[in-house]
Amino acid sequence: MDKRILISKSARETRVAILENGELVDFFVENFETSRSVGNIYKGEVENVISGIQAAFVDIGQEKNAFLPFAEVSDPNTAGSLITYIEDDNTDDLQQNTKKKSNRDLDKVKLKKGQEILVQVIKEPFGEKGARVSTDLSIAGRFIVLVPYVNYVGISKKIKNREQRDELRQIAKEIKPKGMGIILRTVTKEADREALESDLNSLLTTWDKIEEKVRKLPAKTLVYQDMSTASSILRDVLSKDVTQILVDNKNLYRRLMSYVKQVSPEYADKVELYKSNVPMFDQMNVEKEFRKSLRKKVWLKNGGFIVIEHTEAMATIDVNSGKFISKTDHEKISLKTNILAAQEIAKQLRLRDIGGLIVIDFIDMLEYENRKKVFNEMRKELKKDKAAVSILEISDFGLLEMTRQRTRPNLLHSVSEPCPLCHGSGRIISKGSLVTQIESWFRRFKSQSKERRVELYLHPEMANYLRLNEKNLIIKMQWKYLIRIKLKEDSTVNIDDFKVFSIKSGVEITDKY
Secondary structure, three states: OOEEEEEEEOOOEEEEEEEEOOEEEEEEEEEHHHOOOOOOEEEEEEEEEEHHHOEEEEEOOOOOOEEEEHHHOOOHHHOOOOOOOEEOOOOOOOOHHHHHHHOOOHHHOOOOOOOEEEEEEEEOOEOOEOOEEEOOOOEEOOOEEEEEOEEOEEEOOOOOOHHHHHHHHHHHHHHOOOOEEEEEOHHHHHOOHHHHHHHHHHHHHHHHHHHHHHHHOOOOEEEEOOOOHHHHHHHHHOOOOEEEEEEOOHHHHHHHHHHHHHHOHHHHHHEEEOOOOOOHHHHOOHHHHHHHOOOOEEEOOOOOEEEEEEOOOOEEEEEEOOOOOOOOOHHHHHHHHHHHHHHHHHHHHHHHOOOEEEEEEOOOOOOHHHHHHHHHHHHHHHOOOOOOEEEOOOOOOOEEEEEEOOOOOOHHHHOEEEOOOOOOOOEEEOHHHHHHHHHHHHHHHHHHOOOOEEEEEEOHHHHHHHHHHOOOHHHHHHHHHOOEEEEEEOOOOOOOOOEEEEOOOOOEOHHHO
16 A cells, blocks of 8 residues: 655644545644644643533633543542552553443542642543543553553554464563553554663653653643644554655654654655645645545535535534436435445545534435445444544434544634634634645745746735734745735735735736646
8 A cells, every 4th residue: 555644834734644545534734823732731720520510620721621521530539639540450452441431430539629630631622612631641652652650551452463462462561660551552563672662761751751840830731742743643653554754844854854763763764855846735636635625515426425514513414316316226326325425424534534423314225234234334434444433323214323533623623713704604714724825826836937026915804914923924935935925905805815916917817826
């Protein structure tokens, strides 16, 4: 399999695309204004405890208090203690920790207002909701996840070979620090003992620094910040399957190259700096596929289509036969369309990172066996997804209900913001993403045109945003692309759009490039 990782950095965003055999399968966006917080550890302070919803709210120094369900509290008898130990030497599976959570006695959880507590973000803030946190702390390395205060060894279930699992378990028990747990990640099967020990030592050094900060710093303070999106993806995805890592920013390239040389030097030759004047995502056909992933309607190969809608409570997906209709064999055509839809839906859920409750309305089928075939196809395709998924069989009404693990806002919400004109009922592209589009436009313009003087027309709010937030981005682009750019305010330009005119001819050239 040809697997490529493309990393593109603009003034306000970092975007990461993962391609498998040329097909876009994963897309991540890190907006610098709302940077990633999953994995961060905070020394928090309990703001209030609400037994009615079996949860507490913790002040971690962010705009909104974090949400701590009692099920995410490590030990009911010592809840909130900054140092707690759980003895469990028999654990050898990643899912054992989840089982322990479900068996916790929630009635015995004791948290008090004003109590200091160490928590880790497990879900990003979303909408009006603050971050979701847990007292089950973990620090991920290249091969190992360090789990302080919990004495066990875990091995990824994706390592299937029994002999290999036994060998890795023995190594893990020998190197595991007393009173701590370690989980061996899937990529561990590519590592030797020396690499595992090196990774573990690095994690222990990090943990020592965290403990020192916990002792010295007051509550409501960040004590550990996880890696950036680009680095964390390399940490989690880099394996023998990856054939190339392309980065289009020199500073980011140097930083990522340094990281790869440190943790997996054998892959350093796969990291390359993209040098073409043509934007990398345009060159690799990613930009086109990315924009498709923001549309509600997605066409199927047979002329049918699916429609994806987001609501506050759930995501809904409707399957339609579209142009693919027949008066004589409705059941057969419905089955074929639903099979194609199941394949596309599984792909879109992963690509758009849609989480939470999802309801899919398949085309009605009369025969139970056909509904079973669609369900099995859906389940098969979802096995490619790294996120935890739970799925129910299709009901008599043609509805399939499922949940997908949500750790961060979906792709649509990552690159858009509420529309100020419709008060949140619709969405427009975010300012950071518009800056990315403008930069890409000028990069294309430089590579395809000999003109060097243009006028850039923006909505006054967007123009003001550039002046206040981008530290003379226009000047930077002028020097970078050797183009004279005059910034013009125009209230007739949509707030999520831009126009470019040639000073030489006075003609708009936006769509030309």
